Amino acid sequence: MAARRFTRRHFLKSVAAGVAAGPFVWTPARAQGFNWKRFSGKELFLLLTKHPFIDVLEKNIPEFESLSGMKVKWETLPEIQARQKMTVEMTANSGGIDAFFTSLHVEKKRFWKAGWYHPLNKFLADPTLTSPDFDWNDFTPGARAGVTQPDGSVSALAAFVDANVVFYRKDLFGPKGLTPPKTLADLEPLVKKLHAPPGTYGIVLRGLKNANATQYPSILFPMGGTYLKDGKAALDSKEQVAALEMYTRLLRQYGPPGVVNFNWYECSAAFMQGQVAIYMDGVNFASQFEDAAKSKVIGKVGYAVLPSGPGGHFSPIYITGMAVNAQSRNHEAAYLFAQWATNKTNMVRELMAGVGVGRASTWDSPDVKAKPKMPADWYQAYQASLKIGRQGLPEIVGVTEYRDIIGVAIQKGIEGAPAAQVLAQAQKDFQDLLNRTES
Amino acid sequence: MLLVAVIIVYPIAYTGWMSLQEWFASSLTRPRFIGLANYGKILLGDARFREAVARTIWFTVVAVAAETLLGVAMALLFNREFWGRGLLRTLAILPMVATPTAIALVFVMMYHPTLGVANYLVSVVGLSPFRWTYSSQTALYALALVDVWQWTPLIMLITLAGLASLPREPYEAAHLDGASPRQAFWHITLPLLRPALVVAILFRAIDALKTFDIIFVMTQGGPANATETINLLLFNQAFSYFNMGYASSMAVALFALVMGASLILIKVRRSTTW
Incomplete structure (x- = not known):
């Protein structure tokens, strides 16, 4: 019980600190003599997730060990297992994990409400803890918003930022004189023109429930739809109906057979086998399209920002970050690791490996420009998407449950049920979920 | 006896106790005792659970x-005796x-509707392609087929053992009486x-x-909820929604279902008529 009270009080304090600190500005005078070795000799334990970002990071952890003089141990688990382990460890209040990789688009509100994130505002404002070249304001506004809670506390340092973009087959577009869709109104006629089964299907998007919930906003946001209106569920608005109608009709009429149960794996496979003309999904999947061992469409893929619509121009973004465990006994030492993991040098390394990050300075890095791993339009589409980035999922406690609710509605829609009807049910379930978990 | 108590009885009793609580594993609130409310919801309120059953x-x-x-x-x-029997049986x-x-x-790869080998085999026999796990009409059967593929040999093994222990006399008598095979x-x-x-x-x-x-890996309960069995649903409740109390009550219900089915089958075994 004591630990819980401590955590809550800690929150209030750090909120106050965050407000007081205001914008984080570093002057050269403060920059001198940043001491990485403050916690030399300590040992850190990290809980990491199987993820391209972590694959790149893990290789460089020894560099952090020699920089800081700390010993780092870590465990890397698949995302779902990591979340389960986290829940068990935290519920048991073991304090064994110092820092962890967190999928904010799923965990942000839940872990925050549970008091598992150690707020970082005070650390970010403290020149003895934050190296002057870290530069918090270098993170894109979307990335900063993604790690910041409603009360202003910063729960993690943004690491990987995914954005939804359009992948299209240049070799199919070119001969017909087609260009990627500028607006939602362009999308369907375009897909229709490219649809030539069984050789080529017009479009593929995720159909599998839960997984599809991250792709649905690519249509929903430009259509003008939102998840919540004044804190209440808004799944039955006319924009929602129009968006679900469009998403499911595209897949029903122009998608490959069986698309209703396609996760990104099947979508990407169909696209890489050359069976699909247009594919909209997370920008990070692109690196395999350009991998000769996996892809038949290497060099033929164009990258573009998502189409706009009557509701505006958005790209749903999903953020993961490095967080400090509130139960850890080494908050400050763990923060040093999180800071190092998301510093400019490491972020450039990630981008060079084709892993997208939300740090503005990385785009102009001479290293990235000299040795681009991906085609130029990939970098352009990604950068443009970050500028119009909006958190892709509702920021609520029950994200997973929401994803199942809308996911089932989408699958029923793909199999032919009317959009208004499936959304009426989803609205009811979603409001019920909000009543149970958000109060 | 103590071992049994610790590793069998305790988890069951704890699950039973949990099923009487409302508890979200990630929240600051302690578990709250709500009596049989979870069971009421299972039996009356939750259509998703009834469909799963x-x-x-x-x-x-x-x-x-x-x-x-x-x-x-x-x-x-x-x-029967035939050449190569041992190898084939293995x-x-x-x-x-x-x-x-x-x-x-x-x-998963074999069932892929356009790239998988299953539809190729189907087309070789002259049938039109199936959607396998990629349609809510066929998904449950496609999963059952995987189960059949994997577990038919178990029934075969036990039956073989049974056949080997059968006495010869009744067959000889039947043969003398002119019974057909x-x-x-x-x-x-x-x-x-x-x-x-x-x-x-x-x-x-x-x-x-x-x-x-197999269900978790292949369909995760989809399309829609077409393959969501009790176990899938309770896994979701417990580890995706962190709704531990409610999930526990489902676990107890599943336990009761398995026990019930077992008791019926054991009774069938004891009774003399089919």
């Missing part, structure tokens, strides 16, 4: 019926040895095999009711 039972019936028919047929075949048992998760991943099968083999068969079906039914890995 019906689906679980249907999946079990379809899979186990097919496994029994095929398993007995294979056992009768392998009970090959037939192989599916049982494989890890369900690995098998599920292989079947078919009559001998229906009136002698099957009744004598019944104890072994019931055990085999019991094993399989308990296992099929609890099937989790």
Whole structure:
């Protein structure tokens, strides 16, 4: 019980600190003599997730060990297992994990409400803890918003930022004189023109429930739809109906057979086998399209920002970050690791490996420009998407449950049920979920 | 006795206790005692759970019926002497040895509607392609097929053992009385095999009711909720929604279902008529 009270009080304090600190500005005078070795000799334990970002990071952890003089141990688990382990460890209040990789688009509100994130505002404002070249304001506004809670506390340092973009087959577009869709109104006629089964299907998007919930906003946001209106569920608005109608009709009429149960794996496979003309999904999947061992469409893929619509121009973004465990006994030492993991040098390394990050300075890095791993339009589409980035999922406690609710509605829609009807049910379930978990 | 208490009784009792609480594993609020409210919700309020129960039972019936028919047929075949029997019998048992998760991943690729080998095989026989796990109409059957592929050999093995222990005399007597092989099968083999068969079906039914890995890997309960069995639903409630109390009450309900099915089958075994 004591630990819980401590955590809550800690929150209030750090909120106050965050407000007081205001914008984080570093002057050269403060920059001198940043001491990485403050916690030399300590040992850190990290809980990491199987993820391209972590694959790149893990290789460089020894560099952090020699920089800081700390010993780092870590465990890397698949995302779902990591979340389960986290829940068990935290519920048991073991304090064994110092820092962890967190999928904010799923965990942000839940872990925050549970008091598992150690707020970082005070650390970010403290020149003895934050190296002057870290530069918090270098993170894109979307990335900063993604790690910041409603009360202003910063729960993690943004690491990987995914954005939804359009992948299209240049070799199919070119001969017909087609260009990627500028607006939602362009999308369907375009897909229709490219649809030539069984050789080529017009479009593929995720159909599998839960997984599809991250792709649905690519249509929903430009259509003008939102998840919540004044804190209440808004799944039955006319924009929602129009968006679900469009998403499911595209897949029903122009998608490959069986698309209703396609996760990104099947979508990407169909696209890489050359069976699909247009594919909209997370920008990070692109690196395999350009991998000769996996892809038949290497060099033929164009990258573009998502189409706009009557509701505006958005790209749903999903953020993961490095967080400090509130139960850890080494908050400050763990923060040093999180800071190092998301510093400019490491972020450039990630981008060079084709892993997208939300740090503005990385785009102009001479290293990235000299040795681009991906085609130029990939970098352009990604950068443009970050500028119009909006958190892709509702920021609520029950994200997973929401994803199942809308996911089932989408699958029923793909199999032919009317959009208004499936959304009426989803609205009811979603409001019920909000009543149970958000109060 | 103490060991039994610690590793069997305690978890069951704890689950039972948990099922009477409302508790979200990630929240700051402590578990709250709500009596039988979770069970009330299961029985009356939650359509998703009711559908999951019906689906679980249907999946079990379809899979186990097919496994029994095929398993007995294979056992009768392998009970005869023929060249290469030992080798074939060993090959037939192989599916049982494989890890369900690995098998599920292989079947995911085989079932792919445009790239998979399953539709190629179907087209070779001259049928039009199926959607397999990629349609809510066929997904549950496609999953049952995986279960059948993997577990038919178990029924075959147990039946084979049963066949090997059958006495010769009744057959000789029947032969003298002029019974055809078919009559001998229906009136002698099957009744004598019944104890072994019931055990085999019991094993399989308990296992099929609890099937989790192949469904989790292959469909995660989809499309829509077309393959969401009790186990899938309770996994979601517990580890995706962190709704521990409610999930516990589902676990207890599943436990009751498995127990009930087992008791019925054991009773069938004891009774003298089919």
